Amino acid sequence: MAQITNYSTLKTNVQTYMAYDDIGNMFDTWLGLAESKFRRDIRIREMEAQEDFTLAASSSQALPTGFLEIIDLYETGSTGGTLEYLPPQKFWSLESSRSGTGQPGFYTVLGTDLKFAPLTDSATRTYTMNYFKEFDGLNTWPYVTNTLLTIAPDVYLYGVLFEAQPYLADAARSAEFEGLYRKAIDGLHAADVRARHRPRGRMYAEGVTSDGAFRI
Numbered sequence: 001m002a003q004i005t006n007y008s009t010l011k012t013n014v015q016t017y018m019a020y021d022d023i024g025n026m027f028d029t030w031l032g033l034a035e036s037k038f039r040r041d042i043r044i045r046e047m048e049a050q051e052d053f054t055l056a057a058s059s060s061q062a063l064p065t066g067f068l069e070i071i072d073l074y075e076t077g078s079t080g081g082t083l084e085y086l087p088p089q090k091f092w093s094l095e096s097s098r099s100g101t102g103q104p105g106f107y108t109v110l111g112t113d114l115k116f117a118p119l120t121d122s123a124t125r126t127y128t129m130n131y132f133k134e135f136d137g138l139n140t141w142p143y144v145t146n147t148l149l150t151i152a153p154d155v156y157l158y159g160v161l162f163e164a165q166p167y168l169a170d171a172a173r174s175a176e177f178e179g180l181y182r183k184a185i186d187g188l189h190a191a192d193v194r195a196r197h198r199p200r201g202r203m204y205a206e207g208v209t210s211d212g213a214f215r216i
Helices: 007-018 026-041 088-093 147-151 153-168 171-197
Strands: 048-054 060-062 067-075 106-110 113-117 126-133
Touching: 007 026, 007 153, 026 153, 088 106, 147 153, 153 171
Parallel strands: none
Antiparallel strands: 048 126, 060 113, 067 126, 106 113
16 A cells, blocks of 8 residues: 555545545545544644734734634733633623723634724734644645644544445444544544653753653
8 A cells, every 4th residue: 555645645545445446526525524523633733823913993803714722812012911711601791891992801702703802992902822723624726735644644544434434334344443543533642742741851860861750
């Protein structure tokens, strides 16, 4: 089998695993379903993105393309700070979200927009939002690759194979590929955790360099 590096080699491997001569146009359907599941299941550092903006007088800001969820949101500058998220119901119960102006201290997500309270008192306040952004899809021109396929081809392979099983009405293989998919996702998240916390600082004890592990 060919190494999985792009759309074409992924399709070839899926076809080989399924032992079908032609999976036809169904491949793009399964791929789209798998990528929808990725957007719900995966949160790793390669998905982190940053958006800078100046808040309009309406105190409303459109979410960026590919937005999945916020990591944090803060006002830049010497008088800025991190804003507190409130669910929409609590946000709209604040009098400051309905009237008056000032330095925004709260925000919520309503549909495809960010809302701030109180309404901004300045057209020059700038903000930075760190957020999770979805990976580019593979089934769009020029059908090349993306970061997820590069770092975790197994997630793509088992994800697509899992989505194919209801069409094939094969319950046994569906359970098999679901298990492999979940294992690949768990491994991806575990690797992300390790990467965020390593390398550990090297420790020196009586002139001897250790690997950072505590020893008695």
